[in-house]
Amino acid sequence: MSAEKFQNPVVRWIDHRLPVFSMLDHEKYDYPVPKNLNYMWNFGVLAGLSLAIMIITGIVLAMSYTAHVDYAFDAVERIMRDVNHGWMIRYIHMNAASFFFIVVYIHIFRGLYYGSYKAPRELLWILGVVIFLLMMATAFMGYVLPWGQMSFWGATVITNLFSAIPVVGDSIVTLLWGGFSVDNPTLNRFFSLHYLMPFVIAGVVVLHIIALHRFGSNNPIGIDASGPQDTISFHPYYTMKDMVGIAVFLLLLAVAVFFFPNAMGHPDNYIPANPLQTPAHIVPEWYFLPFYAILRAVPDKLGGVLLMFGAIAVLFILPWLDRSPVRSARFRPLFRIFFWLLLIDAVVLGYLGGKPAEGIYVVLSRIATAWYFLHFLVILPLLSVFETTKPLPKSISEPVLKYPSSRKGPMGAGLEPAE
Amino acid sequence: MAKSDTKKSTRSRRPEDAGRRDFIVIATNAMFGLGAAAVAWPLIDQMNPAADTLALANIEVDVSKIEEGQSITVKWRGKPVFIRHRTEDEIARASATDIADLRDPESDEVRAEKPGYLVLVGVCTHLGCVPLGQKTGEVKGDYDGWFCPCHGSHYDTSGRIRKGPAPTNLEVPPYTFLSDSVIRIG
Numbered sequence: 001m002s003a004e005k006f007q008n009p010v011v012r013w014i015d016h017r018l019p020v021f022s023m024l025d026h027e028k029y030d031y032p033v034p035k036n037l038n039y040m041w042n043f044g045v046l047a048g049l050s051l052a053i054m055i056i057t058g059i060v061l062a063m064s065y066t067a068h069v070d071y072a073f074d075a076v077e078r079i080m081r082d083v084n085h086g087w088m089i090r091y092i093h094m095n096a097a098s099f100f101f102i103v104v105y106i107h108i109f110r111g112l113y114y115g116s117y118k119a120p121r122e123l124l125w126i127l128g129v130v131i132f133l134l135m136m137a138t139a140f141m142g143y144v145l146p147w148g149q150m151s152f153w154g155a156t157v158i159t160n161l162f163s164a165i166p167v168v169g170d171s172i173v174t175l176l177w178g179g180f181s182v183d184n185p186t187l188n189r190f191f192s193l194h195y196l197m198p199f200v201i202a203g204v205v206v207l208h209i210i211a212l213h214r215f216g217s218n219n220p221i222g223i224d225a226s227g228p229q230d231t232i233s234f235h236p237y238y239t240m241k242d243m244v245g246i247a248v249f250l251l252l253l254a255v256a257v258f259f260f261p262n263a264m265g266h267p268d269n270y271i272p273a274n275p276l277q278t279p280a281h282i283v284p285e286w287y288f289l290p291f292y293a294i295l296r297a298v299p300d301k302l303g304g305v306l307l308m309f310g311a312i313a314v315l316f317i318l319p320w321l322d323r324s325p326v327r328s329a330r331f332r333p334l335f336r337i338f339f340w341l342l343l344i345d346a347v348v349l350g351y352l353g354g355k356p357a358e359g360i361y362v363v364l365s366r367i368a369t370a371w372y373f374l375h376f377l378v379i380l381p382l383l384s385v386f387e388t389t390k391p392l393p394k395s396i397s398e399p400v401l402k403y404p405s406s407r408k409g410p411m412g413a414g415l416e417p418a419e
Numbered sequence: 420m421a422k423s424d425t426k427k428s429t430r431s432r433r434p435e436d437a438g439r440r441d442f443i444v445i446a447t448n449a450m451f452g453l454g455a456a457a458v459a460w461p462l463i464d465q466m467n468p469a470a471d472t473l474a475l476a477n478i479e480v481d482v483s484k485i486e487e488g489q490s491i492t493v494k495w496r497g498k499p500v501f502i503r504h505r506t507e508d509e510i511a512r513a514s515a516t517d518i519a520d521l522r523d524p525e526s527d528e529v530r531a532e533k534p535g536y537l538v539l540v541g542v543c544t545h546l547g548c549v550p551l552g553q554k555t556g557e558v559k560g561d562y563d564g565w566f567c568p569c570h571g572s573h574y575d576t577s578g579r580i581r582k583g584p585a586p587t588n589l590e591v592p593p594y595t596f597l598s599d600s601v602i603r604i605g
Binding site (some may be wrong): 063081086088 | 466
């Protein structure tokens, strides 16, 4: 029985009645993890850490924030100038939001490269896409709260997306606003929801982890562990490996917070919101730019909105679009090329989303948008049928023991774990 | 993998390494604790008064308009401050009191820089209610000073506790006379 596992009598007493220590112990020691995970597998933990940082700093910021159109901007400036350490806490909140998206984008592309969305991990992947959607909603509403020019006009543009819906569109927008334009009721409800959503995300994260622990982590060669010789315990091996990633992550976050706090923001948001004047060139936060580019690529209101949401919707059905039984791109030479093309395409879309919607940028946006959907809806299904994959190793241990010098993966070059 | 195997594999097999390993573990945990405390401090300290709150911590009051026998109440740091222009009789009674009889012994000379003006924080030292006695017609208690209606504390004409549950005298805030007629509180 698990209760005897603990030396400390208090821990033993509690665990006998409330087996939380047994549960922790189980996750730490009994949960088998493939022994060949590279540093790309750090990003799940980093995303969790980002969420924790956002929730903690957010709760603290809410203590000094006022959700009212007349006071919100000044409340944020007061946080920056008067509240003890307020500047630092707000800059951490601002920059950790960007870092959260960086981490999650890497996490997503890791999943795409190594086929982590394939059976039996489809629900794990879908829950991840749900988290991504919730994050986008949370980030958008958070950006509205400082009530600067970008806040106001971002809120106006994004809520107006829903007006593209036929028949009921305008009624939905009025409902979202609680009035006839973005105003005080909008700010109030966005603050309420911005506070709520992170906890919803945390709930979905729990489901995400439950789904993950059902079959365990995928791994760089994408084959299932064939037995205990292919796995190691999470603690201390991966806790230590995650610590390295956490240290690097926090170091970079500190560099951003203390030296370039506004690099990922927009200066126009330090101008108080003015409902009578739109800034000349409005852009969303950088992490929305690829989707913004897709929106603007389509010369039709409804079409643009549908395609933008479609860009995320397509991720939901990805496990059924890519039907190749081989998970890892290491054994799929063609898929690997297309993976990198998709990554470049996403970066190009992000670049175009930040440019004015005119001239060559519109043309390029259309090409990049077409490629994005072509990749998921045409190329992946075709590859599943026509691609000749390389032979898979018999077990996770085999390639390591057989070719000790050829341990270089395209994404984790030279970053394999040392056992 | 079972816990016992893991523990064995992480421990050094050579006994002479044990002390060194313990040192590394303790030093790491200590650094982690320090780091956690350093992170926690700004998050806690932000609840302390902000700079703009502290900037409002001083007020200046013109007391020349207060007639003898009259009191005014001003707000300082969110709390009421009583300023009373005392009558000769009140001053006499306050200074005549035998200090030995008091729960919180303090002479009237210490409490009022200029005997004519008594400055008090108008918050009962029991549980924070505002005592009565500022306005004419209000109950002033058995000692003709202030009376707290919440739990029945009686204060004398020097704001000293004479009867009831309050443990100490009404607090005298830090103040200075900038001129004969203007005082700065805080």
